[in-house]
Amino acid sequence: MEFVLGIDKGTSVVKAVVFDEAGAARGQAQRRVGVLSPRPGWHEEDPDQTWDLTAAVIREAIAGAGIEAKDIKGVGISGHMGGAWLIDGEGRPTRNAICWPDERAQPEQMEIERAGKMREIFAISGNGLMPGITAMLLGWLSKHEPQTVAGTRHVLCAKDYLRFRLTGDIGTDPSDVSFVPGDIDARGFSNHVLDLCGASAWIEKLPSIQPSEAIAGTVTRMAAEQTGLAEGTPVVTGLGDACANALGVGALSPGAALTVLGTSCLNSLVTAGPDRAPEGLGFLFSMPGGHYVRILPNTSGTIAFDWFLDRFGAPLTADGKPDFTALAAQAASAPIGSQGVIFIPYVNGSGVLAPFHDAQARGGFFGTGSHTTYDHLLRSVYEGLCFATRDCFDAMTTRPRTLTLTGGGARSPFWAQLFADVLGLPIETVSAEESGAFGVAMLAGVATGVWKDLDEAAGCNRVTARYEPDAQRSADYDDWFGLYQDARDVYRRYSARRAALKTGLEVVV
Template sequence: MSFVIGIDKGTSVIKAVVFDVSGRDCGSSQRRMEVLRPQPGWHEEDPERTWRLCVETIKEAVAAAGISGSDIKGVGIAAHMGGAWIIDKDGQAVRNAVCWPDERAQAEQMALERAGLLDRIFAISGNGLMPGITLMVLAWLSRHEPDILDRAHVVLCAKDYLRYRLTGGLATDPSDVSFVPGDIDRREHSAELMSLCGAGDWVERMPRILESGEVAGGISANAATETGLSVGTPVVTGLGDASANALGVGRMRPGDALTVLGTSCLNSLILAKPNRDPPGLGFLFAMPCERYIRILPNTSGTITMDWFLERFGGPKKPDGTWDFSAMEQLAGAVPRGAGGVLLLPYVNGSGVLAPFFDARARGSFFGVGSHTTRDHLLRAVYEALCFSTRDCFESMPVKPSSLTLTGGGSRSAFWAQMFADICRLPIEVSSAKESGALGVALLAGVATGLWPNLETAIGQTVQTVARYEPDPQAQPEYEGWFSLFREARDVYRGYSGRRADLTSGALTA
């Protein structure tokens, strides 16, 4: 029997999953990423350590499937986008990798805003800026660590670095180029854009671009020794995580919509051609089959829940992990509207990218009274991420007829029903528990002949396992709360600038 393996290197966790031709998860493994924070607001990784974690997950996933490395016919890699993984001519990392949540380039980004360059940047790329995108990181390095440029041979994204370690080949794909960002219409790097962003000196360090499903190389002898995979096993170029998740839940038709409940809530719409509406906001990424994905993200996705639990606590299982079933019972006992408490879920230091742009926006609980308990605040967190998702889809160029949820939170019937009620859309949950890994595994399977094309691959591997219809009784009540949510976020935006001015040290704000 033939198998493919998908590797999904996330911000928090790296996973490897073995799939058979039916899309069944036959064996998987994961490791927590090790984040380095040498200064406040910085988010780095040791590339060598990340590679070691990748090796461990591959070996364990293959072992868990009860097969050998020779049974793996193809490998695909997905990873978070942006940041910079820079290597020298010998293939050694010249510094720690910088990842997308990094805030160090906030001053460079705000300088572009003051210079009135954001409209032109968006016109080329279809992307709003944030400090952790590749060009902002490179601009910061040019100013603060200029010696890095002299030592650098190529600038890679996370998935491209791992694929380099597997195959020895240097390349990227159109989806990751989208968030460098590049020219979205040409699906390639843009020298003009790099110059505008202050990264013009890095043009010659950008890698060649291969199609996402193209075989980019084979497992090298060294990588085979480390991972247990066979020498020469094909590895496809792969995808950025946003595009991989869409493919993994079978959403490739124009008009399909999905929300990834991850570190960022990626609210996404599949398009047949580039559409930059609403102008100046969010992201526009390339997809396989000449498709595009328009994303209006809440950059404070499930990190909002992480932040809440770290600060306020919550029920735990005997093994010390959070007991989300118990949390849902507590939140479910609180009426809609969380006892009058609203949360603006903008805790990410990068600010807000959609449905408005404000790098200095921050979150706030509103409506707290003497009656307020932790359970009220907890329900407000659940509701806030639903409100912010609807807030983004209200600004999309096309109104979706249904919404697919993916990510860990999608397995919660409590939360999925809340999304249906607040967003006023049927909510569908796909069979793919690891949609990012499956998305790139499908590319690997098509490239190696397991399936004749992506349409067939999706049809044979992806099913809808749950559907939640909006509750007619809940909708009128939530309409009032959603309206208040939008009014409150507009008012609080006016305070964010003043708050930031009063806060000493931008990176500690």
């Protein structure tokens, strides 16, 4: 039996999963990532601590699989995109890593918008801006931390930093370059976009670009001692998490669609070419095989759900964690439309990127009254995230025939059926629950001969459940969705007024 290892460095959690040649998860482990907020709106990590956590989950996953390290034929790494992981010529971090939810560059982004440069950037990259993307952060650092610019030799993304710690390799892949953002047609960096973002001082510090599926290096002796992997194990370049999730659920061909219920809900459609429609919105990333993935994200995905549970409480399991089965039952007990409550799920400090771009947009509950209960509010959160997902897919030029749902929320039959009813689409879930880790494990397996090609690797996946939309519920939700759209437009106007009244409340200059 042959095995591959997939590492998924998420915003909140780092995971390692050992897969066998049938695609089954044989051992896995995860640890929560420590988030540092030295100032309001900042989102940083200690790179050394994140590496220690990664090494720990690799050791635990191998032990859980009950195999020897030499049985692992290859390693793939997926990581959240954007941000900036900076190292000097000796490989030491020059500052804390900055991750994509970071808001510090919001004033600089607003300046770019006021200067009318957004359309030019989108025309080159196929990507809208947000404060936490790499180019915006590098521009901010040029302005506020010139000493960091001087001391840095290499700019990396999250997965690239972990691969460096495993192999000593300095490089990145076309998917992460897409979110710098780069030149989507050339599948490379764009000096002009970096210049427009005030980041021209960093151009010589950008890494070389290697194919996502290429063997970029092998596990060093030091990394082997730290992780329990065998020295010399091949490691592929890897993928940004959005693309890894698409591979991991088998979305290989144009027209395949998926939604990842993660910190952001990534609503993705695989395309044959660099389709930029709708213009000026969302993301467009390079995929292996010459394809692309068009993404219109809800930047407030499960972060909105976590916010609700943190503020309003939740039934708990015996080990003190939220009881999601009980939560789903409570939400199911409330009627369609949550007794008139609409939740606008714009709680992410970065604002909204799709189906419109508004860095100031914030949300809230609309329609509460003396009759409103916890269960009504809870169901409205489930519904609000479904409405936000439909809002994004409705803005795309191609309507998918089915939608694959992945991420933690996909394990909830109640929520999956709710997605089917709200979107009016069949919803499928697949056996590869850790789709990001499996996506890069597929690359590692193909590179090392475990599988012939990606199609054979994707064949390990199977549909575990299919949820058909109920015609009457879908018709009812059409009306509620219309009210949701009206309410979110009103909240956008409130958000603009709020920003004018509360200048500096959330933005750090």
